[in-house]
Amino acid sequence: METMERIKALLKEAGVEDYSVYGVNERTAELFFVKKQLDTRRIKDVEKFYVNVFRTAEAEGKRMRASTNCMVLASMTDDEIMEALRGAYFAAQFAMNPYYDLPDPVAAPIIEKKGALAERLPEECAGEMAEALFKADNVEGAFINSAEVFIIKKRIHFISSNGSDVSWTEAKAKGEYVVQAKEPEDVEMFDQFGFDELETEALTKQIAEALSFVKDRARAERVLKSGKYDLILTGKNAAEVMSFYASRSAAAMVFPGYSTWKVGDDVQGETEGERLELSLKATAPYSTEGIPMKDRKLVENGFLKLTHGGNRFCRYLGVEPTGDYDKISCENTGMLSFEDMKKTPCLWAVTFSDFQMDTFTGHFGGEIRLAYLIEDGKATPVTGGSVNGSILEAESDLAFSTDRYTCDVYEGPYAMKLKGVSVAGE
Secondary structure (H helix, E strand, C coil), X not given: CCHHHHHHHHHHHCCCCEEEEEEEEEEEEEEEEECCEEEEEEEEEEEEEEEEEEEEEEECCEEEEEEEEEEEECCCCHHHHHHHHHHHHHHHCCCCEECCCCCCCCECCCECCCCHHHHCCHHXXXXXXXHHHHHCXXXXXXXXXXXXXXXXXXXXXXXXXXXXXXXXXXXXXXXXEEEEECCCCCEEEEEXXXXXXXXXXXXXXXXXXXXXXXXXXXXXXXXXXXXXXXXXXXXXXXXXXXXXXXXXXXXXHHCCCCCCCCCCCECCCCCCCCCCCEEECCCCCECCCXXXXXXXXXXXXXXXXXXXXXXXXXXXXXXXCCCCCCCEEECCCCCECHHHHCCCCEEEXXXXXXXXXXXXXXXXXXXXXXXXXXXXXXXXXXXXXXXXEEHHHHHHHEEEECCEEECCCEEEECEEEEEEEEEECC
């Protein structure tokens, strides 16, 4: 008997009436490099099932519902699975919430992801991504110290007690690397990459940029003074700031009152710069709760168009459950190229020790590892100090580059400029 059928039979035997099962058959190709030498090659095949059990009760005359989950492996015996299911169902009684309906049932044929990453063997794709990674490793004075490449292919089968039964495939390319320069100071910089497609050219470009950055980090000066700067953020740092709008409009933020945003609100306020155009991007046809997912407009001309999120909080708010998104698209086309954006005095902050965006306060920042202080047409590599900005203060005058950037969690302008951001210098 297949594991999914075993789980269904054991759920019935355990007396669990409401449930969902998110089954994943995952094949991963992994490559580990020390400099350019392949150190370890590994292929992993894993089958696992995330079982969510629901329990209902009454408390003070009100209907309540709770859910807890457990993970089941195909290698587990029936007794081990039963113990996990009963444990989860028992624990649910201690986590009751106001009652909510379960997601609407969906049933459809399997949806196969298209493209080279999804259709070819993961080990072949891993080889191509590794080749793209090292293609840029030809810079004098800097090199790749170590790297890891992962190609992950999934076949997912979702069922629920209310009749849902859908399947689909996913594929991702991920990895991390350390670049190093030894002169005039020995420094290393760590970074990651992630793509939904076989983006070999984008990876080569990212590595070339990282090697250039680490060379400049090795000679960066600690001369940054405290003050307010027109700040340029690029790549993943720009993506992190834009994630504020997706997080702040999520039902899980709105329902508890952490966010007061409502559909129709001008979430950008009065502006002198570009008005925001944002969308949520579906990276899978269904969420982990079996909710159909599609691209959705989030912010149009600075106005909120959508409250989004998982089933429970959307039900509480009385809005359509959309599923949880992990990718945002910024559709602002920009007015200037990145090169033109750097022609006026500014601070281009490239890498941080830990760059973060606080969804509750709107503050962003981190300690600077490398930035370029641009004055009088000259770019000076600097290190030290920290950025402490607020998107709620800076959003009134945003500017985006015409250059584009894409990764697994963001697509949009490569660079954004925020005016008058506080910087603590050395």
